[in-house]
Amino acid sequence: MSVTDEIARTIQEHPERGAIETVDGVLSYREFGERVEAFVARVEALTAPGEFIGIEATRTSGSVVALVGALRAGRPFVFIDPRDSEASNKTKVTSLGVNRVATSTAPSHPPELVPTPTEWGGGGAGARHLRAPAALAPHRGGIGYAIHTSGSTGQPKCVLVRAEPLARMVQDHVRTLEVNHRSRTLQFARLTFDGCITEILWTLTAGACLVVLGEEALSPGTVLRTTLERFGITHLKTTPFALTATEPTDAMSLEHVLNGGGACRQSVVRKWSSVAAFHNAYGTTETTVCNLLSGALHPDDCTESVPLGAMVGDCGYDILPLPEQAGDGPSGSRATRGELIITGESVAIGYLTERGLDAFVDDDGNRFYRTGDIVEHREGQLFFVERLDRQLKVRGYRLDPGEIESAACRLGGVVEAAVTAESHEDTGDSPVDALVCYYQGTVSPRTLRAHLEDVLDAYKVPSVIHQVETLRYTRNGKVDRDALGASRHSSSHPGGSVTPEERVLDVVRRLTGVDDVSLDDNFFDVGGDSASAVVLVNKLKDLGWMDVGVRDVLRAENLKDLVDQLRDQGV
Incomplete structure (x- = not known):
């Protein structure tokens, strides 16, 4: 049974239940069904079978009606956000042949199907008709939607996803999350992110109520907390950032909370599992939304890292060993580490490119997608390690920053961590010679360093451990590592140091991230290494000690002993 068949069954059996709630009121399943049928009739009258339609990505009941109506009519859809650039939206429209767009003028209004605006590449009210590329023809009738990746490689990619695998994936969510007619889901994900599809469909196939609000009600922190309380939300899927920034309260009605869109930290599990069943989810845009979903997690089962869960939907997986790690896992463990490969029917059709269709199949024609994510399989479970393209090479060692971040978050008091490779010197031509760990938490950099030295190989321990009040995030909810690096350099130029002791302490603090360095500390005990020792010497020469050398530091x-040596040499 398809997802639209499930929704139709719910409409027939429970017509007076609330289907969608907005700030304007509640739309019953009967009213929702009537609007879907009206939209389907309009779509079938104005478009051809298999023709793409656009849906304006506004948080309204009309957008949800249009999504379900498009699936019901067998018309693939693509969400188009008016806030995105005209160039981006024009690419979506022209590459897919979108001649009609569903729009909603108010949160509770039904959708209207209008000609695609000319500024998006459409013909407006004129006679111009865009044609879909020939590469779509073999898949006409099978495509559910197109979604564009966030463009981590610099150029967003258009992914074509089939409709049929949605049903099993959604059913697995309904069962695991115990969704029923009393459930209330907050529609949190942006409509241009495929995470919105699970929120919408697990709710409407189970006869639950979908709460659709504007983004002003979803800001992580006190705003989101108030929204969860006020609207009696029982089911929430959101990002690591939102879960970190928002505090649960006794006034909430939460039953199930999901982490999605990024690595889940132990502190998040501890916090949210105290008020609801907490789950971790994993999925990639190039498949049918979600591939792995955990059962309810307990903090005691997540001391090392947080498992990704069991497969959902019609898919399987393989692990492709990394060249330098074929065989045993890291440090001789019984783990298998490598790139995650998703197989099975949930794998999307492929990328639509200017050259045609780049299909996700192996040499034998089987559905096959290399995620680019490094995972580790141990004790029967999968754990996320890092993006393959985020592996770092520092001083000759290849490192997975996610492994170090996860190790940092094992320490109680560490909320989140981000590891980068940077230069000790704030100049454009300086070599990348420092592994830097930014962290949010209550423990001191010294305590975190001691913990990392206990649980990691020596070459994986960051040179600089820098505590921040909050980590910075991008618009997509990802940690903004570039902004973190810029902030460290911009705040690392002290002024007013007059004594030799203060000058040396200033430099060492900048090189290690340890703000309470004292003269009684050994440079190497607080994080100094061979690379930072060279930088230290150069900085001391800049301060006037021209005869200082690395041997003096060694x-x-x-540091008091070093200052005494410098004082003997003169300033």
């Missing part, structure tokens, strides 16, 4: 019992 021989100094502590």
Whole structure:
């Protein structure tokens, strides 16, 4: 049974239940069904079978009606956000042949199907008709929607996803999350992100109520907390950032909370599992939304890292060993580490490119997608490690920053961590010679360093451990590592140091991230290494100690001893 068949069954059996709630009121399943049928009739009259329609990505009941109506009519859809650039939207429209767009003028109004605006590449009210590329013809009738990746490679890609695998994936969510007619789901994900599809469909196939609000009601922190309380939300799927920034309260009605869109940290599990069943989810845009979903997690089962869960939907997986790690996992463990490969019917059709269709199949024609994500399989479970393209090489060692971040988050008091490779020097031509760990939490950099030295190989311990009040995030909810690096350099230029002791302490603090460095500390005990020792020497020469050398740093019992040597040499 398809997802639209499930929704039709719910409409027939429970017509007076609330289907969608907005700030304007509640739309019953009967009213929702009537609007879907009216939209289907309009779509079938104005478009051809298999023709793409656009849906304006506004948070309204009309957008949800249009999504369900498009699936019901067998018309693939693509969400178009008016806030995105005209160039981006024009690419979507012209590449897919979108001649009609569903729009909603108010949160509770039914959708209207209008000609695609000319500024998006459409013909407006004129006679111009866009044609879909020939590459779509073999898949006409099978495509559910197109979604564009966030463009981590610099150029967003258009993914064509089939409609049929949605049913099993949604059913698995309904069962695991215990969705029923009393459930209330907050529609949190942006409509241009495929996470919105699970929120919408697990709710409407189970006869639950979907709460659709404007983004002003979804800001992580006190705003989101108030929304969860006020609207009696029982089911929430959101990002690591939102879960970190928002505090649960006794006034909430939450029953199930899901982490999605990024690595889940132990602190998040501890916090939210105290008020609801907490789940971790994993999926990639190039498949049918979600591939892995955990059962309810307990903090005691997530001390090392947080498992990704069991497969959902019609898919399987393989792990492709990394060249340098074929065989045993890291440090001789019984783990298998490698790139995650998704197989099965849930794998999308492929990328639509200017050259045609780049299908997701292997040499034998089987559905096959290389995710680019490094995972580890141990003790019967999968764990996320890092993006393959985020592996770092520092001082000759290839590192997975996600492994170090996860290790940092094992320490109680660490909420989140982000590891980058940077230069000790704030100049454009400086070599990348420092592994830097930014973290949000209550423990000191010294405590975190001692913990990492206990649980990681020495070459994986960051040179700089820098505590921040909050991590910075991008519009997509990802940690903004570039902004973190810029903030560290911009705040690392002290002024007013007059004594030799203060000058040395200033430099060492900048090189290690340890703000309470004292003269009794040994440079290497607080994070100094061979690379930062060279930088230290260069900085000291800039301050006037022209005869200082690396040997002076190596021989100094502590920083006081080093200062005494410098004082003997003169300033």
